Amino acid sequence: MTMIFGVPLAVFMGQLMLGLINGAFYALLSLGLAVIFGLLKIVNFAHGAMYMLGAFATLLGMRYLGIGYWVALLLVPIVVGGLGMVIERLILRRIAHLDHLYGLLLTFGLALIVEGTLINVFGVSGSSYPTPAALQGGFQLGFMFLPTYRAWVLVAALAVCLGTWYVIERTRLGAYLRAGTENPALMQAFGVNVPLLVTLTYGFGVALAAFAGVLAAPLYPVSPTMGSSLLIVVFAVVVIGGMGSILGAVLTGLGMGLIEGLTKVYYPEAANTVIFLVMILVLMLRPAGLFGKEA
Amino acid sequence: MSQAVEKITEYHDLDGAEMLRVSDLHAFYGESHILHGVDFDVKRGELVTLLGRNGAGRSTTLKAIMNMVGRRTGSIVINGNETLAMKAHRIPRLGIGYCPEERGIFASLDVEENLLLPPTVRSGGMSLDEIYAMFPNLYERRRSQGTRLSGGEQQMLAMARILRTGARLLLLDEITEGLAPVIVQALGEVLVKLKSRGMTIVLVEQNFRFAAPLADRHFVMDHGRIVEEISAAELPSRRDELNSMLGV
Ligand SMILES: Nc1ncnc2c1ncn2[C@@H]1O[C@H](COP(=O)(O)OP(=O)(O)OP(=O)(O)O)[C@@H](O)[C@H]1O
Ligand SMILES: [Mg+2]
Numbered sequence: 171m172t173m174i175f176g177v178p179l180a181v182f183m184g185q186l187m188l189g190l191i192n193g194a195f196y197a198l199l200s201l202g203l204a205v206i207f208g209l210l211k212i213v214n215f216a217h218g219a220m221y222m223l224g225a226f227a228t229l230l231g232m233r234y235l236g237i238g239y240w241v242a243l244l245l246v247p248i249v250v251g252g253l254g255m256v257i258e259r260l261i262l263r264r265i266a267h268l269d270h271l272y273g274l275l276l277t278f279g280l281a282l283i284v285e286g287t288l289i290n291v292f293g294v295s296g297s298s299y300p301t302p303a304a305l306q307g308g309f310q311l312g313f314m315f316l317p318t319y320r321a322w323v324l325v326a327a328l329a330v331c332l333g334t335w336y337v338i339e340r341t342r343l344g345a346y347l348r349a350g351t352e353n354p355a356l357m358q359a360f361g362v363n364v365p366l367l368v369t370l371t372y373g374f375g376v377a378l379a380a381f382a383g384v385l386a387a388p389l390y391p392v393s394p395t396m397g398s399s400l401l402i403v404v405f406a407v408v409v410i411g412g413m414g415s416i417l418g419a420v421l422t423g424l425g426m427g428l429i430e431g432l433t434k435v436y437y438p439e440a441a442n443t444v445i446f447l448v449m450i451l452v453l454m455l456r457p458a459g460l461f462g463k464e465a
Numbered sequence: 466m467s468q469a470v471e472k473i474t475e476y477h478d479l480d481g482a483e484m485l486r487v488s489d490l491h492a493f494y495g496e497s498h499i500l501h502g503v504d505f506d507v508k509r510g511e512l513v514t515l516l517g518r519n520g521a522g523r524s525t526t527l528k529a530i531m532n533m534v535g536r537r538t539g540s541i542v543i544n545g546n547e548t549l550a551m552k553a554h555r556i557p558r559l560g561i562g563y564c565p566e567e568r569g570i571f572a573s574l575d576v577e578e579n580l581l582l583p584p585t586v587r588s589g590g591m592s593l594d595e596i597y598a599m600f601p602n603l604y605e606r607r608r609s610q611g612t613r614l615s616g617g618e619q620q621m622l623a624m625a626r627i628l629r630t631g632a633r634l635l636l637l638d639e640i641t642e643g644l645a646p647v648i649v650q651a652l653g654e655v656l657v658k659l660k661s662r663g664m665t666i667v668l669v670e671q672n673f674r675f676a677a678p679l680a681d682r683h684f685v686m687d688h689g690r691i692v693e694e695i696s697a698a699e700l701p702s703r704r705d706e707l708n709s710m711l712g713v
Pocket of ligand 1: 494519523524526
């Protein structure tokens with residue numbers, strides 16, 4: 171049997187694969203955080219709750235409305251993203267002129283309310299969501315077995331990340347977003363409806379989180395607390411990558427997933443803390459983050 | 466997201482009418498009361514200057530017209546439309562281009578993206594080719610990051626990008642500040658061309674030698690008010706008076 175530093179190849183590749191899947195979720199979530207932070211300057215603490223709402227809506231949609239996975243993949247991000255726009259329009263906009271710390275506290279409070287409400291109704295135990303029929307089974311690659319659904323998650327997450335990067339960096343709409351991030355007042359003076367741009371941007375960031383939630387539903391137990399535990403790690407990823415860089419958020423997300431996977435192979439005890447160790451190191455050596463601009 | 470740029474507002478040129486009339490304009494930054502009843506008007510096709518010492522309130526007047534300050538009272542009529550209650554993003558769609566004192570070139574955009582950024586507000590703007598013909602430097606550097614340009618090139622970019630939008634009223638704040646004489650001269654030629662195309666221009670200037678031969682009328686500001694109006698014809702006889710008002 172092929173061994174890599176004393177570990178069977180299949181085990182090694184399996185853990186790497188799991189790490190990459192986790193990394194795909196980190197990438198999707200930190201991308202949304204970066205997009206929101208860019209224009210609104212708010213650290214969106216409700217991001218984990220929106221991810222959880224995405225997974226929950228998928229579960230409840232199937233249970234009570236008979237909505238299948240594929241429809242949910244399209245519908246849930248739109249619905250949860252719409253909820254995000256309502257939150258921005260009715261609540262966040264009112265405090266936009268205050269210190270951005272208030273936005274952080276407010277979104278944190280919102281997350282607690284959403285989570286608490288769902289715990290009250292559904293309890294904390296997780297429910298499982300079936301893998302869609304078309305994505306069951308897997309590929310025998312020789313050195314490892316690759317479940318089809320995991321491959322799909324990786325492809326779908328990367329495609330959405332790449333599409334987002336393209337829109338932001340290569341299109342006119344993205345130019346509005348980048349320019350609005352730098353100087354919103356001047357964009358208004360050019361005739362761009364910046365408040366609307368802000369609402370749509372928040373909605374889009376939230377929709378990304380909800381999309382991640384739909385992808386996660388067949389993979390992890392769906393419970394009201396699934397978002398808050400993940401969000402802590404995602405914030406560490408964001409700190410490592412540096413706020414405000416789109417590509418940085420995606421690459422750091424994937425990279426941190428891989429590092430986590432590798433740690434599971436060689437020193438499983440540290441797997442849950444390794445990202446925080448990297449975060450401390452990065453903060454000491456490059457406080458603005460790997461891809462952040464030095465302020 | 467394309468609704469972020471709403472439909473172009475159509476309006477009709479009213480021949481011989483005023484392009485801009487500012488009456489009893491007061492403006493505040495938070496608690497500070499900066500403009501204390503500014504009154505002036507600009508006719509279609511005219512080029513007027515706002516002169517004054519540092520801190521007189523010239524930039525604030527342009528910003529107040531664009532609804533970029535805090536509270537405003539009084540009246541600002543643009544091409545027959547009262548704009549005091551208008552949202553900031555609607556004002557440029559009346560056909561106004563604003564070039565801020567600090568230029569406002571975007572670092573995250575390259576030169577061509579900066580040029581293409583301001584949405585079209587009216588038909589009849591200059592094409593990208595025409596703009597590159599007017600500013601050949603910008604063409605050569607069109608793939609450079611906006612803020613990598615020299616000060617003069619950034620100034621040209623800040624001017625050029627509002628010419629594309631079809632704006633007919635240009636508010637230009639200190640466009641010659643800190644530029645070499647050759648570039649100042651080039652900008653003067655650009656202004657002459659724009660005037661011959663029928664543009665209406667409000668020029669905030671420190672460089673009076675630059676502004677004098679271009680302008681139809683001069684307004685002198687002090688302490689947030691217009692204190693004097695001097696026409697181009699009166700200028701030779703009132704030059705000393707003007708110099709003492711400007712403190713030069
Ligand atoms: N953002 C602001 N907040 C508070 N006060 C301001 C602000 N901007 C300008 N001011 C004050 O408003 C007054 C007028 O400033 P303004 O920029 O209009 O002057 P100006 O005539 O353009 O002069 P210059 O550009 O030569 O300095 C000044 O006293 C200035 O200190
Ligand atoms: Mg000024």
